[in-house]
Amino acid sequence: MPEQDAGAADALRAPPLAGSGSPTHDVVLVDLPDGLVRRPGDLVALGSSLLGMVAVLVLTAYAPRTTEAVSGDVGSAASVVRAVVQVPLTALEGALILLVPTVVLVAALIQRAVRTAAGMVLAAVVAVLVAGALLRLAAPLAFVQGALGTPAAPGAEDAGASPYVAGLTALLTVAGGGTRTRRVPWAMLWVATGLSVIEGRQTPAGAVVIILLGHAVGLLVRYLLGARSDRAAGAALVRGVMRAGLVPVRIVRLTTGPDQVRAVAWRVRTDAPVGYAGRSPPYAGPGRPGDVVVVDRGVDPVAAQAAAGVLSDLSDRARHYAVWDGAGRRFDMAVLDGDRQVLDYLGGLWDVVRVRGLRQSHGATLGERARHAGLMRLWARVAGVRTPALVGLSGARDSVIMVSAHVPGLRPVSEVVARQSDDAVLDDVWRQVLRAHGHGLSHGTLDRASVQVDRDGQVWLLNWDDGEALASELARRVDLAQILVLLALHAGPDRALRSAARALPREALAALTPFVQPAVLPPTTRRGSRRLLDHLRRQLADLVPAAPAVPARLSRFSLRTILLVVVGGVAVWLLMGSLGSDDLVATVSGARPGWMVVSFLLGIVTYLGSALGLVAFSPERLGFWRTTAVQLAASVVALVVPAGVGPAALNLRFLQRRRVPLPVAVATVGLTQLMQFLTTVVLLATVALGTGSIGTLRTPSPIFAVVAVGTVGAVAAALAVPPVRRWVARKVAPTLAQIRPRLLWLAGHPGRIGLGALGGVVLSAGYIAAFGAALAAFGHSLPPATLAITYLGASAAGSLIPSPGGIGPVELALTGGLTLAGVPYGAALSTALLFRLLTFWAPVPLGWLAMRLLGRRGEI
Numbered sequence: 088m089p090e091q092d093a094g095a096a097d098a099l100r101a102p103p104l105a106g107s108g109s110p111t112h113d114v115v116l117v118d119l120p121d122g123l124v125r126r127p128g129d130l131v132a133l134g135s136s137l138l139g140m141v142a143v144l145v146l147t148a149y150a151p152r153t154t155e156a157v158s159g160d161v162g163s164a165a166s167v168v169r170a171v172v173q174v175p176l177t178a179l180e181g182a183l184i185l186l187v188p189t190v191v192l193v194a195a196l197i198q199r200a201v202r203t204a205a206g207m208v209l210a211a212v213v214a215v216l217v218a219g220a221l222l223r224l225a226a227p228l229a230f231v232q233g234a235l236g237t238p239a240a241p242g243a244e245d246a247g248a249s250p251y252v253a254g255l256t257a258l259l260t261v262a263g264g265g266t267r268t269r270r271v272p273w274a275m276l277w278v279a280t281g282l283s284v285i286e287g288r289q290t291p292a293g294a295v296v297i298i299l300l301g302h303a304v305g306l307l308v309r310y311l312l313g314a315r316s317d318r319a320a321g322a323a324l325v326r327g328v329m330r331a332g333l334v335p336v337r338i339v340r341l342t343t344g345p346d347q348v349r350a351v352a353w354r355v356r357t358d359a360p361v362g363y364a365g366r367s368p369p370y371a372g373p374g375r376p377g378d379v380v381v382v383d384r385g386v387d388p389v390a391a392q393a394a395a396g397v398l399s400d401l402s403d404r405a406r407h408y409a410v411w412d413g414a415g416r417r418f419d420m421a422v423l424d425g426d427r428q429v430l431d432y433l434g435g436l437w438d439v440v441r442v443r444g445l446r447q448s449h450g451a452t453l454g455e456r457a458r459h460a461g462l463m464r465l466w467a468r469v470a471g472v473r474t475p476a477l478v479g480l481s482g483a484r485d486s487v488i489m490v491s492a493h494v495p496g497l498r499p500v501s502e503v504v505a506r507q508s509d510d511a512v513l514d515d516v517w518r519q520v521l522r523a524h525g526h527g528l529s530h531g532t533l534d535r536a537s538v539q540v541d542r543d544g545q546v547w548l549l550n551w552d553d554g555e556a557l558a559s560e561l562a563r564r565v566d567l568a569q570i571l572v573l574l575a576l577h578a579g580p581d582r583a584l585r586s587a588a589r590a591l592p593r594e595a596l597a598a599l600t601p602f603v604q605p606a607v608l609p610p611t612t613r614r615g616s617r618r619l620l621d622h623l624r625r626q627l628a629d630l631v632p633a634a635p636a637v638p639a640r641l642s643r644f645s646l647r648t649i650l651l652v653v654v655g656g657v658a659v660w661l662l663m664g665s666l667g668s669d670d671l672v673a674t675v676s677g678a679r680p681g682w683m684v685v686s687f688l689l690g691i692v693t694y695l696g697s698a699l700g701l702v703a704f705s706p707e708r709l710g711f712w713r714t715t716a717v718q719l720a721a722s723v724v725a726l727v728v729p730a731g732v733g734p735a736a737l738n739l740r741f742l743q744r745r746r747v748p749l750p751v752a753v754a755t756v757g758l759t760q761l762m763q764f765l766t767t768v769v770l771l772a773t774v775a776l777g778t779g780s781i782g783t784l785r786t787p788s789p790i791f792a793v794v795a796v797g798t799v800g801a802v803a804a805a806l807a808v809p810p811v812r813r814w815v816a817r818k819v820a821p822t823l824a825q826i827r828p829r830l831l832w833l834a835g836h837p838g839r840i841g842l843g844a845l846g847g848v849v850l851s852a853g854y855i856a857a858f859g860a861a862l863a864a865f866g867h868s869l870p871p872a873t874l875a876i877t878y879l880g881a882s883a884a885g886s887l888i889p890s891p892g893g894i895g896p897v898e899l900a901l902t903g904g905l906t907l908a909g910v911p912y913g914a915a916l917s918t919a920l921l922f923r924l925l926t927f928w929a930p931v932p933l934g935w936l937a938m939r940l941l942g943r944r945g946e947i
Contacts, residue, residue: 123313210308214257218250253301260305319483331479352386425485463551470526496542517590529558534609568602682864689857690926699846722934766847861922877904
């Protein structure tokens with residue numbers, strides 16, 4: 088580190104004052120071509136525009152008096168000022184229609200931005216078409232008409248929102264707003280829109296919706312096609328390096344581009360001043376009169392990058408370069424770009440919201456984050472932590488340049504510890520982290536890119552962007568957990584735990600156990616440690632018996648919680664859409680309460696039957712009531728997936744959480760469903776024979792017979808071809824191999840077969856009886872066989888037609904079956920709605936509670 092400090096001090100010596108007579112410098116720049124980029128900020132702005140549109144439409148729908156009052160006030164004002172604004176509005180509209188698009192397109196073509204100009208035209212056309220389609224919806228949809236319709240001002244013509252405004256907004260959005268030729272049209276658009284609202288040609292809500300729509304379309308087109316970059320590149324990058332205090336002779340990009348884009352070597356000649364001294368203002372443009380940038384064909388960019396050492400383990404938050412000055416000293420340079428800043432900011436904001444007490448926000452702007460990273464690096468060096476010295480800091484265009492002293496031979500710690508059996512490097516990792524903690528610092532993102540080892544085996548900590556001064560105890564424990572998992576992932580759990588035991592007191596090691604969980608790990612570490620965390624916690628518990636084995640509750644919510652909220656919201660939306668308030672009130676008010684209670688309780692009994700089948704065929708002890716709770720939780724999942732798919736998936740998840748191997752779990756769920764099907768068929772035949780209804784069954788129609796025979800013949804012909812037969816055997820053999828042991832196991836346990844059959848009977852009989860009780864609630868009844876056939880046919884329709892939960896097909900089939908059986912249509916429809924309400928929708932709250940309880944206990 089002393090040699091590095093000496094080099095940094097030489098680089099920081101005050102440069103001579105520079106003015107207009109600054110000498111010129113030739114710099115070789117090996118970099119990726121500065122092409123079009125997709126800005127993540129465009130997607131964020133797109134989402135904001137869409138949310139704004141929805142908010143205006145919702146306000147118009149649910150607060151019509153407010154919007155009508157605003158429109159009325161505007162209409163009253165229009166009667167006073169219409170005569171005043173008529174002439175300037177007409178002139179301004181003419182300029183917008185003819186002059187503005189022409190000027191913006193010509194400006195783009197002059198700058199040779201042909202792709203941008205094409206994107207403008209495309210966005211304008213798409214926006215006009217989308218706006219026109221939205222206006223067409225205004226007739227059947229009252230809330231859209233209320234937002235986009237006319238304020239009914241007397242004397243107003245062409246009332247309503249204009250698709251042309253959306254097209255012009257989209258065109259200007261693709262063009263951007265950085266120069267005067269782009270800012271002036273935006274101002275003209277806003278003024279013209281405001282005057283048209285005052286004149287009464289459109290409502291305020293309609294104007295806002297149309298502009299937001301055009302803005303959203305423009306952002307989407309700009310993101311898909313790409314936009315010109317505002318990053319520091321070429322001469323701007325060289326000037327930024329010189330402003331940071333260096334006089335470079337060679338700058339080489341250390342990372343490869345997307346899709347293996349080849350780097351290009353340029354020779355840049357510039358008279359830029361060195362450092363912040365002198366009268367030259369901060370550089371912000373793409374080129375200056377004194378700059379010359381030409382392709383240097385005498386330099387092989389591939390060889391230059393190979394000599395510099397292109398790395399794949401560098402942080403993706405910045406562009407990384409190697410810089411050499413005239414004395415042959417090498418420096419490392421990281422360039423932070425503004426278009427990347429939005430992702431870092433949103434990621435930090437998400438972590439603050441998602442995890443308790445972790446990663447505070449370090450600034451919403453690029454400059455604030457760069458200053459924080461620089462200060463954290465300086466504080467770490469003061470604390471005695473090995474981290475590269477910060478040599479220079481500057482800004483250029485929409486980028487911040489950070490120059491650091493170079494540490495030769497740095498490699499990720501993951502590569503070193505995997506090849507060495509010596510634990511000296513592991514111990515040094517703990518030493519550096521604890522040294523930072525001793526001075527109140529935490530790192531926050533200790534992954535393989537942040538923990539590096541030099542040629543001498545010394546550990547260096549890089550990337551302090553997420554670090555904190557005055558760090559809390561929680562933040563320091565998170566650092567230790569990240570290091571433990573990182574070392575265990577690459578050096579093995581045993582070596583990592585031994586090194587942790589050498590570095591940490593027994594109490595600190597015990598306190599570390601609850602933090603070994605995915606919520607605190609960097610993404611690169613989290614992806615490779617799914618199965619490692621439980622093993623580490625168990626070993627820590629064995630090493631320190633007093634350590635709590637349950638992970639700390641750091642996450643405010645998880646992906647499971649988000650999915651639960653989404654599923655619940657979709658369920659409520661589907662319920663409100665399938666059962667209107669009038670239909671629901673009419674159905675419930677006309678039914679007998681006693682039979683409604685009976686139907687609901689019989690529907691609950693079906694979950695007991697489903698649980699019996701799974702318990703019977705599982706090789707592990709599941710627990711009957713726990714399994715019943717899983718079946719109740721499946722009622723929530725069934726709302727948003729086709730009938731039968733949701734419960735099977737949740738049962739499979741439940742068995743895996745109970746440590747049942749995946750092949751055995753799949754076979755168990757499959758056998759359960761097969762038994763339910765067989766018992767249903769047997770039950771139907773038994774009811775038909777026992778009631779004497781077998782004679783009412785009709786022979787299949789000729790068309791059905793032809794289709795059935797043709798299908799069987801086609802399958803037989805296909806299996807007669809040897810390649811097809813071998814292909815089917817390869818596909819079916821693994822499944823049969825998985826199921827065969829389960830069948831042999833069941834053959835030796837006839838009691839389990841009987842229990843599974845009982846579960847299937849309870850399931851089918853419960854639903855049929857609940858259906859009969861719902862019919863009895865309206866004073867009607869049917870023979871058991873007819874009732875069973877009607878219900879089972881409706882269930883089959885719900886399974887065949889892939890609608891969420893069978894919503895729609897099941898109600899239609901139930902109503903049709905009852906009508907064919909002689910039940911009046913009104914009573915049949917009411918019975919179908921009541922049955923679905925009591926057996927499909929009513930258990931959902933219980934299922935939601937069961938899912939929450941099982942989720943907290945880690946059962947699903």
